[in-house]
Amino acid sequence: MSEQTPALRLEGIVKTFPGVRALDNVSFSVMPGEVHALMGENGAGKSTLMKVLGGIHQPDAGQIIVGEQPVVMALPLEAKAKGIVFIHQELSLAGELSVAENIYLGELPRKRLGLVDWATLYAQTDAILERLKVGFDARTRVGDLSIANQQMVEIARALTVDAKAVIFDEPTASLTDAEKVVLFDVIASLQAQGVGIIYISHRMEEIFKITDRISVLRDGQFRGTLKTAETTEEDVTQLMIGRKLDLSRAASDHELGDVALEVRDLSCGKLFNDASFTVRYGEVVGFYGLIGAGRTEIAETLFGLRDPSGGHILLDGQETRIQSPADAISKGISLVPEDRKEQGLVLGMNCRDNMTLPQVDDLKAGPFVAEGAEIAIFDQYRDKLDIRTPGWRQIVGNLSGGNQQKIVIGKWLSMRPKVLIVDEPTRGIDVGSKSEIHNLIRELAAQGYAVIVISSEMPEVLHVSDRIIAMYGGRITRTFGADEVTEDSLIQAISGISHAAEPQPQAS
Incomplete structure (x- = not known):
């Protein structure tokens, strides 16, 4: 592969859901050894684009090219097999399993007769953990780790394969300052090996510290790519939200x-x-x-x-x-909790029911909940918080992380x-929604x-x-x-x- 050939390209990606054109002819690329930031407000299309790349969604148009080879990501495992590794913002770990089992889940080393080679598994895992400078070992039960250390387990997964591109989605959200330093060292190491890094974050100080280029999505459309060294936070923000902040x-x-x-x-x-x-x-x-x-x-x-x-x-x-x-x-006294998914929401319920859940008894008309009153509450706080959803029937688990957080905030504000x-x-x-909140x-x-x-x-x-x-x-x-x-x-x-x-x- 020549130096001018991107490690990964997405060209003309289109993805439509009922009532929503989530991605509209989006193109994006990352070069070998580059840290390329992907930015945009919540609902801009970042998560959908990464789900297309990861085989979770199939695009309606466009193509994915790894190196010089067009590929089809029909399943998440196919993305990993082609060298595309995801470090997700929301943890996807099995709490009852060990660190080693989580890192090599689906790829456990085997002996003859198909038995797990535990000695090799633990040795390989401990070698990775040593690179990350963490304070736990391969045998530690993941459920016993702090959220920050669980995030480090997610990151360790990226070091187990010959990665062409690694996508970091808000990787520092749960990390201490010391752990951030280790993460940035890991990213620098991957860069030195020629791995392309896609870095998704709302934290401007991180973006300007470690990235080479910044690409921006807004309303499902590509809005431009900037060289990090030649731009400012104000320029990036204006590109993201279409106005000065x-x-x-x-x-x-x-x-x-x-x-x-x-x-x-x-x-x-x-x-x-x-x-x-x-x-x-x-x-x-x-x-x-x-x-x-x-x-x-x-x-x-x-x-x-x-x-x-x-x-x-x-x-x-x-x-x-x-x-x-x-x-x-x-x-x-009301509390908007730190962990929205575990403590603040019922992900399988719709937006209206999540927002009015604490006051259902107060909204009853006889034995039934007054649907009109519930919808009025949802409409009020959807407008006030700029919650981006097609309507109250949308399942909360399908919203972006930022819009989920707004549902939690609206739920408690409605209790006055x-x-x-x-x-x-x-x-x-994202930065625009932060200002609003x-x-x-x-x-x-x-x-x-x-x-x-x-x-x-x-x-x-x-x-x-x-x-x-x-x-x-x-x-x-x-x-x-x-x-x-x-x-x-x-x-x-x-x-x-x-x-x-x-x-x-x-x-x-």
Whole structure:
């Protein structure tokens, strides 16, 4: 293969579903040793294009060319056999099997008589894991691993074949900063071997750090390819959404209300200890820290998913005990969870039923649910959140990840809670939709909601928060006002450097 021959090409790909032209004459290529970003808003066609490449969908027109050979991907296994490897955003692992069995699933080394060669399997797997610098071995049960380590198992699969092209779909969504460094080293190693990399991500800093070119889809159509070194985030964003994006945050122009939620010395075993903070009506309080700092665990305790081992929770000045999620909801606390598929949605149900699920009993007209009321709720939040779906009958599992997240957010907003907790509100969501959700969070605060936002993205927590609570090792290290926080001081606070910082100020 000459240097000028792409490792992989898709030419004139067309894919139509009932009522939707998902891909309209899309062409895309990746060169050997190149990292080529594929970007676009949720619903732009990225996932459909990759499913065509992976043999999940058959194109209505167009062709796939690997090297110089046109190919037909009738099944996912055929894509892998031709050297096309996928690292999916949503994990596709068997939790009860070992790491080794997951990595070589369907291709287990065999002895004579067809018996599994366990010694070879474990040796091959441990060699791959050593390259990835992970802290577990081939025999570890996958279900016992953290989400971040399960993502590393997915990545390890790419190292088992002679890959022509590897597709990474939001690979850093669940990774720590240290694990990201390892991932980028793996990508650089694959580049050096002449493997073409397709990198799908909404994180601009990653795109501009590791990619050579950026191609953009919008509304199922190819909008252009840019050389990364010769473009800007603004150029890419405008190509993605068809307009300039205003990322500035307007100062709060409303007065804060009384304290809605007060937490005093709240603890939950070894997960977090002595957490004290307040959230007022009309205020957005951001929680920021590394994975394992205890942010999500505090949210789950407030929502009744965990039993506290000590401390007090006060709502509107009255001490309360929250024993279950139903109890939390009845008292006006709602939680948009970090993992939408496992905790936020029923994937086989339609959009309307997912959005109205927590309030079905309140929407009954006699023994039946009032369908008109359900549809009205769905229509309201579909428009407000710009949820892209043909209609309420669409099965949620068929939506893009970003639109699934919007369904979860809409579900809890429709409950009109006193305190809304949003854990990773824009995980897996494109830059245009992020801006809309950030604006929505600010609008909710202006309407009088008390909002807690937990985020792993510093720009996000800086952008939406009136105050920011930094956590490290299960403890609150410092609380910043929006006018005093800097990136350096926030990094210090979540790294343990400011562990002995001043006592946390309480809202007056």
